[in-house]
Amino acid sequence: MLDRPAINPEETPETFTGNRGLDQEEPLLFEIGRLETTGVDVDEAPDVAPRLGGLERKGPIGLPGLSEPETMRHYVRLSRRNYSIDAGLYPLGSCTMKHNPRLNEKMARLDGFADIHPLQPVSTAQGALALMEELAHWLMTLTNTHAIALSPKAGAHGELCGMMAIKSAIAARGEGASRNVVLIPQSAHGTNPATAALLGFSVRVVPAAADGTVRAEAVRTALGPDVAAIMLTNPNTCGLFEREIVEIAEAAHEAGAYFYCDGANFNAIAGVARPGDFGVDAMHINLHKTFSTPHGGGGPGAGPVVLSERLAPFAPVPFIRRAGDRLELVEHAEGTQSFGRMTAFHGQMGMFVRALAYLLAHGADGVAQASKDAVLSANYVRAALRDVMTPPFGDQLCMHEVLFDDAWLKGTGVSTLDFAKAMIDEGYHPMTMYFPLVVHGAMLIEPTESESKAALDLFIATLRDLARSAQEGDTQRFTQAPRLAPRRRVDETLAARKPVLRWRAA
Ligand SMILES: *Cc1c(COP(=O)(O)O)cnc(C)c1O
Numbered sequence: 372m373l374d375r376p377a378i379n380p381e382e383t384p385e386t387f388t389g390n391r392g393l394d395q396e397e398p399l400l401f402e403i404g405r406l407e408t409t410g411v412d413v414d415e416a417p418d419v420a421p422r423l424g425g426l427e428r429k430g431p432i433g434l435p436g437l438s439e440p441e442t443m444r445h446y447v448r449l450s451r452r453n454y455s456i457d458a459g460l461y462p463l464g465s466c467t468m469k470h471n472p473r474l475n476e477k478m479a480r481l482d483g484f485a486d487i488h489p490l491q492p493v494s495t496a497q498g499a500l501a502l503m504e505e506l507a508h509w510l511m512t513l514t515n516t517h518a519i520a521l522s523p524k525a526g527a528h529g530e531l532c533g534m535m536a537i538k539s540a541i542a543a544r545g546e547g548a549s550r551n552v553v554l555i556p557q558s559a560h561g562t563n564p565a566t567a568a569l570l571g572f573s574v575r576v577v578p579a580a581a582d583g584t585v586r587a588e589a590v591r592t593a594l595g596p597d598v599a600a601i602m603l604t605n606p607n608t609c610g611l612f613e614r615e616i617v618e619i620a621e622a623a624h625e626a627g628a629y630f631y632c633d634g635a636n637f638n639a640i641a642g643v644a645r646p647g648d649f650g651v652d653a654m655h656i657n658l659h660k661t662f663s664t665p666h667g668g669g670g671p672g673a674g675p676v677v678l679s680e681r682l683a684p685f686a687p688v689p690f691i692r693r694a695g696d697r698l699e700l701v702e703h704a705e706g707t708q709s710f711g712r713m714t715a716f717h718g719q720m721g722m723f724v725r726a727l728a729y730l731l732a733h734g735a736d737g738v739a740q741a742s743k744d745a746v747l748s749a750n751y752v753r754a755a756l757r758d759v760m761t762p763p764f765g766d767q768l769c770m771h772e773v774l775f776d777d778a779w780l781k782g783t784g785v786s787t788l789d790f791a792k793a794m795i796d797e798g799y800h801p802m803t804m805y806f807p808l809v810v811h812g813a814m815l816i817e818p819t820e821s822e823s824k825a826a827l828d829l830f831i832a833t834l835r836d837l838a839r840s841a842q843e844g845d846t847q848r849f850t851q852a853p854r855l856a857p858r859r860r861v862d863e864t865l866a867a868r869k870p871v872l873r874w875r876a877a
Pocket residue numbers: 465466525526527528560562604608633635636657672674
C-alpha cells in the first residue's frame with residue numbers, strides 16, 4: 372500500500388473566495404437569485420379579466436431568478452457535491468447501488484418511448500404496451516408467479532400494493548375484521564411495519580435466532596387466527612438466506628395467512644431461485660435495485676409487485692390484456708375483484724424500458740451470472756475483512772451483502788458513525804449504518820457485481836487501513852472526520868429535531 376501522508380488541517384488554508392481548488396462553494400438559490408431576473412423571455416401578459424373566481428395571486432410570487440448561464444453553474448456546481456454510482460463505489464447494503472448500463476439510457480431515449488403520453492389513445496401506444504407485457508413476462512418468469520402490478524412507483528409503494536391485495540383477499544373471505552395482525556421479523560426494513568400500520572394492521576414481531584435467520588418454529592408460535600400475513604425478506608437484511616423459508620410459507624398458509632416477501636434483495640437470487648417456489652404470495656421488485664435503473668437522485672423508482680395465483684384476482688388496475696392481436700389496458704375495476712388503483716397512470720414507463728433493456732442485454736443466463744457475481748463480491752469482501760472487523764453471526768457465507776457489527780471497535784473510542792465519516796475522507800460513500808437494528812452498530816456492505824476486483828481490493832485495503840488506525844488509537848482520524856468534505860460534521864440530531872424546511876432572509 373501507498374504511505375498515507377498525514378493531513379494537517381493547518382495546511383489547508385482559507386481562501387478569499389471560499390473555493391478550494393476547483394471545488395467551488397455554492398450559495399443557495401435564494402441567496403444569489405434576484406427577484407427581477409429570469410432566464411427566459413416571456414411576453415408581457417395581455418390584460419385579460421381573470422376567471423379564477425377571485426383566487427388569483429394578488430402580488431408577485433417572490434421566487435428568485437437567475438440568467439441561464441448562472442442557473443447552469445448553480446446546478447452543475449451542486450451536482451458535483453453529489454456522490455453517485457458513476458463517481459465511485461457505493462456500498463450501501465440492502466440498496467443495491469449497481470452500475471446503470473448506458474444501453475438502458477439509449478433505449479429509454481428512443482422517441483417512441485420517450486415522447487409518448489399516458490393520455491394518448493392505446494391504439495397508438497401498442498409498442499409501449501408490448502414492452503410492458505414483455506417486462507411483466509420476464510419478472511413473472513424469474514419469480515414463478517401468476518400476475519403482476521407494474522404501476523407501483525417504489526419498493527415501499529409496492530409493499531403497500533401487495534398488502535392491499537392481501538387485505539382485499541382476506542376481506543373477500545369474510546375475515547376482514549378478525550385477521551388484523553401482520554408478523555414481521557425483528558430484522559425487517561422499516562418500510563415493512565410502516566406498510567402494515569398504514570393499512571390498519573397491528574404488527575407482531577418475530578424474533579431472530581442466534582444465527583440471524585428466522586425459525587419456522589418462531590413463526591408458528593406467533594401465528595394465529597388473527598394473522599393476515601407475514602412479511603419476510605429473503606435474503607434477509609443481515610445478508611443471509613432464510614433456510615426455513617418453505618416451512619415458514621407452509622406454516623403461514625396452514626394458518627390461513629398470506630406470505631408477503633420483501634424482494635428488495637432479489638439481486639442475490641434472481642435467475643437462481645424463484646420466490647414463487649418458496650410459497651411467496653406477493654413480492655415487490657425494485658427495478659431501481661436489481662434491474663439497474665437509476666436510483667436515488669438519478670431517477671424515479673419503480674416497484675412492480677408479483678402476485679401468486681391466489682392473489683391474482685385482486686391485482687390493481689390498470690393491467691394489460693391481450694385482445695386478438697391488440698393489447699389493451701384494463702382501466703376499470705368494476706365487476707372484478709381488483710382492489711382499485713395505485714397511481715394515476717400505468718407506472719414509470721422510462722424505468723420499464725431501462726429494466727427490459729437490462730434483462731434483454733443479460734439474458735436469463737446473464738441475470739443468474741450477475742446474482743452469483745454479486746454474492747461472490749460480498750463474500751470476497753467478507754473474507755478479506757473478517758479478521759479485523761466482526762461478523763455478528765459467526766463465520767458463515769453471506770449472500771449479496773456482508774454485515775459487520777461494532778464489537779471490534781470496542782474500547783477504541785471510535786463509533787460506527789465515526790468510522791463512516793472517515794470513509795468519506797477516503798472518497799467512499801459509507802455503507803449502510805445502524806441497520807439492521809438487530810445488530811449493534813451495524814455496518815452493512817453491498818459491493819454488487821459491477822465492481823472490478825481492483826476496485827474491491829482498494830476498498831478492502833482502505834477499510835483495513837482505517838481499522839488499523841482505530842486499533843492503534845488514532846481516534847482523531849475518526850472523531851474529526853470528515854476533514855476533507857465540503858462540510859464537516861453537521862448536527863444531525865438538531866437537524867432531525869428542529870428541521871428548518873423554509874428559507875428565510877436573514
Ligand atoms: C430499498 C428497500 C425497500 C424500499 O424500497 P424503496 O424503493 O426505497 O421504497 C424495502 N425493503 C428493503 C429491504 C429495501 O432494501
